[in-house]
Amino acid sequence: MNAIADLLIRYKAIEFGDFTLASGAKSRYYVDVKTAVTHPEFLEAIAREIAKRYEFDVVAGVAVGGVPLAVATALAAQKPFAIIRADEKDHGKKNPIIGEVKGKTILLVEDVTTSGGSALYGITMLRNAGARADRVVTVVDREQGAAAALRAQAIDLFSLVRVSEIL
Template sequence: MVNEIAEILIKYNAIKFGEFTLASGAKSTYYIDIKTASTNPMLLREIGKAIADKYGSEFEVVAGVAVGAVPIAVAVSLAANKPYCIIRKEEKDHGLAGKIVGDIKDKKVLLVEDVVTSGGSVVYGIEALKNGGAIIGKVVTVVDREQGGAEKLKGMGVELNSLVRASEIMNRK
C-alpha cells in the first residue's frame, strides 16, 4: 500500500522542488502538494480507500481540519461508509456557531491530515475535537515529513500514522 500511494503521489506531481516556506515556518527544498493533487478523483479515491481499509474498524467518525484535510475526510467517509466532520480554522459566531461541523460527542474520531511536518495543524485539530467531546487517540496523515510531528503528538497521547513517509517518496523520485 505504501508503495502504491508513493507512486501515485509522484505520478500526479505532488512533489515540487525549489525554495519553500512551510506552514510551520520552516524552509524546505521540496513541497508536498497534496491539496492540489487531491483534486484528481483517482488520487483522492485511492487515499480514502487506503485509510478506510487500514483504519476503518478503529473509528466512528473521520475528521479533517479545513481546508486541506476535508477532501481526505470525505473520501475516507465514503470509502468506510461512516460520517465525517469538519474542523473550522476559526470558530464561527453566526448561524450554528462552533468549530466543529458534525456529531463527535462521545464518539471515537480518526483525524486525517494531508501532510504533517511539525504537527501544528494536527494539534489544533486534536484540541478542537477533545474540546468538542470526541475520543481521539490516532491521527492518519497521507505524508509524514518526519520533522517532529509524531513526537509532538506522542507527547499528547496521540499516535501518528502515515500512508507514506517523505523519505520513502524522496527515495523513489
C-alpha cells in the same frame, strides 16, 4: 514503493524550490497533496487505504486540506465525517466543528504533517467537543517532528507515506 507513493509521484505532488511551510520552516521541497487529491483516482486510493486500515466512528479533517480526505474516507467506509474549522467563526451557531463527534471515536486525517501543529489543533478541538480522539492519519509525514510532538500529547501518528520514501 507503495501505491500511494507512486500516485504522489505521478500527480507531481512533490515540487522542488524554496518554500516556507505552514509551520514557518524553510524547505527545498514542497509536498502538495491538496492539489494532487483533486484527481479522483488519487483521492479514492487514499480513502480506500485509510478505510481499510483504521477503525473509527467518525472521520474528521481540519479545513482545508483534511476536508476532501475526510469526505472521501467517509464514503469509502460508509461512516460519518466531521469538519474542523481552521478559524473560529463569529456568526451563526459558532461551532468549531461541523458534524456529530461527542462520545465518538474519531480518526483525524491530514494531507501532510510537518511539526504536527494542525493535527494537534484538530485533536484539541475534537477533545474539547467531547470526542475520543487520539489518532491521526497523514498522507505524507515530512518526518520533521510531528510524530514526537503528537506522542507528547498521547496522540498516535500514522502515515501512508514517509517523505524519505519518495525523495
